[in-house]
Amino acid sequence: MNYHVVIPAAGQGKRMNAGMNKQFIELEGIPVIIHTLRVFERDDFCQGIVLVINDQEREQFVHMLHRFEIKKVKSLVSGGEERQQSVYNGLKAVNGNHIVLIHDGARPFVTMKKIHELVRVTKETGAAVLAVPVKDTMKQVIDGQVEKTVDRSSLWAVQTPQAFSMPLIIDAHERAKKEQFIGTDDASLVERIGHRVVVVEGEYTNIKLTTQEDLLFAEAILRARGDR
Ligand SMILES: Nc1ccn([C@@H]2O[C@H](COP(=O)(O)OP(=O)(O)OP(=O)(O)O)[C@@H](O)[C@H]2O)c(=O)n1
Numbered sequence: 001m002n003y004h005v006v007i008p009a010a011g012q013g014k015r016m017n018a019g020m021n022k023q024f025i026e027l028e029g030i031p032v033i034i035h036t037l038r039v040f041e042r043d044d045f046c047q048g049i050v051l052v053i054n055d056q057e058r059e060q061f062v063h064m065l066h067r068f069e070i071k072k073v074k075s076l077v078s079g080g081e082e083r084q085q086s087v088y089n090g091l092k093a094v095n096g097n098h099i100v101l102i103h104d105g106a107r108p109f110v111t112m113k114k115i116h117e118l119v120r121v122t123k124e125t126g127a128a129v130l131a132v133p134v135k136d137t138m139k140q141v142i143d144g145q146v147e148k149t150v151d152r153s154s155l156w157a158v159q160t161p162q163a164f165s166m167p168l169i170i171d172a173h174e175r176a177k178k179e180q181f182i183g184t185d186d187a188s189l190v191e192r193i194g195h196r197v198v199v200v201e202g203e204y205t206n207i208k209l210t211t212q213e214d215l216l217f218a219e220a221i222l223r224a225r226g227d228r
């Protein structure tokens with residue numbers, strides 16, 4: 001059940017429009033990224049964390065890791081223009097051939113229970129993601145008009161962590177890079193080279209903090225949990 005985790009936290013948070021990296025926004029006095037890191041810091045199966053950051057924020061991250069006693073971060077790696085590049089930079093810094101998880105720094109509410117479920121499945125299958133069934137009706141919209149209503153019975157909203165065998169995800173990233181393919185998640189790189197990706201049902205509370213409204217949901221989730 002041992003694994004390593006790569007946490008991309010080098011984005012600009014444009015949609016959050018907070019005037020700073022959204023990883024530093026405080027929820028109940030604790031920065032978003034620390035909420036995220038603490039889950040893995042507390043998991044005995046986590047053998048090490050690779051954190052991918054903006055170079056100009058290195059000092060802030062070093063200070064924060066020290067202040068909140070996050071000891072499992074083995075390397076602070078520079079991010080790239082795209083999330084995919086940031087993840088690849090992080091993967092290259094992972095030591096060991098365990099299973100590797102890739103988890104957005106902007107998703108602070110993942111639970112250890114779901115992480116362990118994901119790792120167990122990935123040990124058997126080589127690739128797995130957390131996802132939840134969509135709840136709204138989905139329509140394809142072009143130029144502001146409905147093109148078609150999509151059958152939602154097979155639609156899932158995919159989250160992170162996404163988990164892979166190390167050789168598989170390295171191969172998938174290297175082939176995507178060579179073929180100049182950019183996906184919005186890492187599983188799409190594995191799918192495109194013909195490997196099955198298994199879905200593990202996740203939790204609706206495992207939200208990605210993307211826009212201001214998500215901060216309202218985040219405060220409510222923390223209040224409901226009362227234990228963070
Ligand atoms: N070049 C990038 C882009 C994103 N990320 C990280 O990938 C995760 C998911 O990306 P997203 O939520 O889109 O973050 P941002 O790219 O910062 O958001 P935006 O698109 O609004 O700028 C975040 O933890 C973000 O920090 C990254 O490490 N490197």
Ligand SMILES: C[C@](O)(CO)[C@H](O)COP(=O)(O)O
Nearest residue numbers: 083104158159160184185208
């Ligand atoms: C990886 C991801 O979180 C899965 O839902 C999502 O694709 C990231 O998208 P973003 O635009 O980089 O936040």
